[in-house]
Amino acid sequence: MLLIRRSHRGVHPPENKNTRGIAIKRLDNFDIISIPLDMQIGPGSTPLVAKGDTVLVGQRIGEPMGGWSVPVHSSVSGIVESVKKEIMSDGDVIEYVTIINDHGYVVSPDVKPPQINNRDDFIAALRDSGLVGLGGAAFPTFVKQNPPPYKDIDLLIINAAECEPYITSDHRIMLDFPDEVIAGCMIAASWLSIKQVIIGVEDNKPDVKKPLEEAIRAYPRRESDTDIEIKIKVLPTLYPTGAEKVLVNKLTGRVVPMGGLPADVGVIVQNVTTIAFISAYMKTGMPLIRKVITLDGSAAAEPGNYDVPVGAHIEDVIEAAGGTRTKPGKIIMGGPMMGTAIDELSRPVLLQTNAILILSEEDAILPKEIACISCGECVRACPMILQPTSLDKAARRLDVDTLDKEYVLNCIECGCCSYVCPSKRYLVQNIVIGKGLVRDAQKRGEVD
């Protein structure tokens, strides 16, 4: 509308979904695999193997440490070269297992379909599978699928928005494995006793509707899932539709309270690739050891979707996928809006990695920020109805009271504010620091 600039509560960066038409290609030729023992939210695992041990595909190599932890599995067969700790790209010190691949891909005898007779078996199987949220957050799925009984869950939302630019791996999963997606919905919904499932898709993926609807019709329903209704809802393409709280709000109108989870409003949200994996695991028992990733970016020679073992080094993946066109300036794990820039090419592919973006040196140039002109673009773009400009300034002057009073902890770090800022200010970057300041103050008891 010309006369009134609406708060669009989101942004629409160039979609760059260049790889949506390219079928998934499997890559296997990796000599060395490094598997971190902590890829999830919450404590990770302790090693079950030592230098010199032989490991097989699907073998458990990390034992969960805490109540929220999931086990870690080997993605190849071979010999353990080392188990050691190293500083990762995000600054965490993490223990990881390096395996020399024997290229035999011998599957462990432990890999067999789980026996599930009741809900507890289902939750245990989810944990054994090593599954975490594959949208990027890596929240353990068995925890999410096991909400406290006092939370009255009536809706399962499948997050197929895939709102980040470039990434098409979820899109490919829906096109290539629609039956797995629907079977996963049915399995999860029936064990959660949920009758309603909504698959939320952005309207830049209209071609998934038909195969998914066909899969719903073709699904052989058992007695336990006859009354489960699966709907596909198409939403306008607008980043960050796929942010959990935003998606719940757009699909249902329900508002997740600040500091709360979708379960507080009766919803469980699961990424579409996560849900498809549940179905595959129930059939084969093969834990989460491979990932489909989108490889793209201005310096990628052969953009596409690649099925790679978890732990493959990024440099090896790039080489196996055709190398680079120009000298890379920045490499991002994940999307350009929320992904992590990696510092070393030898970093491994993680469970939650859904893309590797190779940016040319030109595209890696950081913009110089100038003064805020209070244009309000960030305020109109913020999906959480925050005032990023105010939070940014408060964070820079270490003003914890203002940060807290203006709800900084409700920031989902989607980056819309920094994206739209005409003065190119580092808004979300400072706001994230502001969140840390408030959390520290909370620990010291200085703010509520």
Added chain:
Amino acid sequence: MLKVSASPHIRSLRTTRAIMLDVIIALVPAMIAAFLIFGPRSLAIIAVSVAAAVLTEFLSNLAMKRDQSIGDLTAVVTGLLLAYGLPASLPLWMVALGAAVAIGAAKMLFGGLGDNFANPAITGRVFLAVSFGSQMSNSVVLGRFAKAGLSSDLISQAAAVAVAADTDLVSQATPLAVARNMVEGDVPDYLTLFLGNHAGMIGEVSVLALLIGVLWLLLRGVIDLWIPLSMIIPTILLGWLAGGDPLMHLMSGGLIIGAFFMATDYVTSPITVKGKIIFGVGCGLLTFMMRMYSGMPEGVSYAILIMNILTPHINNWTKPITMGGEKHAS
């Protein structure tokens, strides 16, 4: 070496400089109108104002040992808006002084772009109005647009200080001054008011030229209509209720340029829609009151200036509640 930085890794193409360029483009029609109505001297005023504004910012940055900021074009916009509020007869050194005060005092002394609490162009204009009252109120127009027999005592005084060299320019009362019976004369008809071929400030007179610019700003998404409409509606509605002619109120004086180009200045106006409405209505009420009850024929500049000062408070009163949050006791 790989570059490592926090996300997001992409930025929109829109820049502050591009926004300012859009504002400059939007002000071009009014510049053409100024030339047609006031002759070449109007262009000299605009050139001096812009040059002095940019030079002041350049020198301020040098003095403060800051990165040069003239490339963001905000000083050019200030220079243009200041010039548009001046009469064509004003001595050029006064124009330069006004621009220096606008940028130097109102903007750079407060920390430069983004930190000024008052609109620099308006501050510069108010400075000139209180310092050089008679020269500033000597509204002129090219002889061919003047109507015979409009001179009054007030205008005669002002004519005494008119620039001798500009023989084409003759003093003439502004429509608002006539309407308020401050001087004798006829209020121009609506078409003249709309086209702007009457006495007044060089960039304010042509409603047509300004509205072409406004259309550009709206198309480019630089401004929206919250502030302009909430300022204009109370001004003309109250003017009408007080027995005035609403269309005359709308098209005369600085209401159009003030509402669309000055009150909408990002830095000195509120951010939220609610805040914009409060700000706009405040500007409108004050404009009406000054037009009605003050000793001056015009009040747009003062109205906006006063609301500029209230902007931080309006922003505080209108903080939004985040999604899923509760209102904090403040």
